[in-house]
Amino acid sequence: xxxxxxxxxxxxxxxxxxxxxxxxxxxxxxxxxxxxxxxxxxxxxxxxxxxxxxxxxxxxxxxxxxxxxxxxxxxxxxxxxxxxxxxxxxxxxxxxxxxxxxxxxxxxxxx
Amino acid sequence: xxxxxxxxxxxxxxxxxxxxxxxxxxxxxxxxxxxxxxxxxxxxxxxxxxxxxxxxxxxxxxxxxxxxxxxxxxxxxxxxxxxxxxxxxxxxxxxxxxxxxxxxxxxxxxxx
Numbered sequence: 001x002x003x004x005x006x007x008x009x010x011x012x013x014x015x016x017x018x019x020x021x022x023x024x025x026x027x028x029x030x031x032x033x034x035x036x037x038x039x040x041x042x043x044x045x046x047x048x049x050x051x052x053x054x055x056x057x058x059x060x061x062x063x064x065x066x067x068x069x070x071x072x073x074x075x076x077x078x079x080x081x082x083x084x085x086x087x088x089x090x091x092x093x094x095x096x097x098x099x100x101x102x103x104x105x106x107x108x109x110x111x
Numbered sequence: 112x113x114x115x116x117x118x119x120x121x122x123x124x125x126x127x128x129x130x131x132x133x134x135x136x137x138x139x140x141x142x143x144x145x146x147x148x149x150x151x152x153x154x155x156x157x158x159x160x161x162x163x164x165x166x167x168x169x170x171x172x173x174x175x176x177x178x179x180x181x182x183x184x185x186x187x188x189x190x191x192x193x194x195x196x197x198x199x200x201x202x203x204x205x206x207x208x209x210x211x212x213x214x215x216x217x218x219x220x221x222x223x
Binding site: 041101 | 152
């Protein structure tokens with residue numbers, strides 16, 4: 001069964017203090033790994049899709065990387081508005097359309 | 112393109128009552144998904160439609176849950192005889208043949 005584990009569960013940073021969030025996964029053939037941002041009381045907001053090991057994608061202060069076992073979301077010089085829960089999800093190469101999510105990392109950036 | 116729209120945003124119901132939620136996907140998206148999210152957890156897949164056909168259902172979708180997508184446009188999710196364990200955020204997502212899954216803001220259900 002596909003599994004996603006995210007760490008840490010919560011992370012507090014000072015504004016400008018760079019760090020990384022981890023997403024470890026086991027999947028029967030990876031069809032895609034997804035990163036989402038979720039603000040309280042709202043639905044997940046799409047950030048990135050990664051398809052194969054070695055792939056990297058960037059958006060503003062965020063950079064996502066992928067290996068065969070895990071993905072990292074690097075946050076460079078974060079701002080308070082980056083505070084949110086970051087969710088990782090995988091889709092396998094079988095016929096299923098479902099995304100399997102981790103529990104997320106709650107990021108708080110203090111000014 | 113106004114995104115994925117879900118109604119109502121919040122629903123409080125008494126245990127044993129039936130509730131129905133609505134999802135309007137992005138108009139050109141033929142794939143529609145329902146997920147459930149409880150506090151501190153990631154979303155869990157419930158069911159998937161391609162056009163009007165329900166092609167995949169999770170084991171989480173008990174007999175009390177039913178979803179429809181008549182005419183392949185909006186979708187409804189009904190929960191019969193609600194239980195306190197049904198309290199959660201119900202999320203709808205849609206996509207076209209590309210890879211972008213777009214989520215709505217969800218319907219928060221509280222069963223008292």
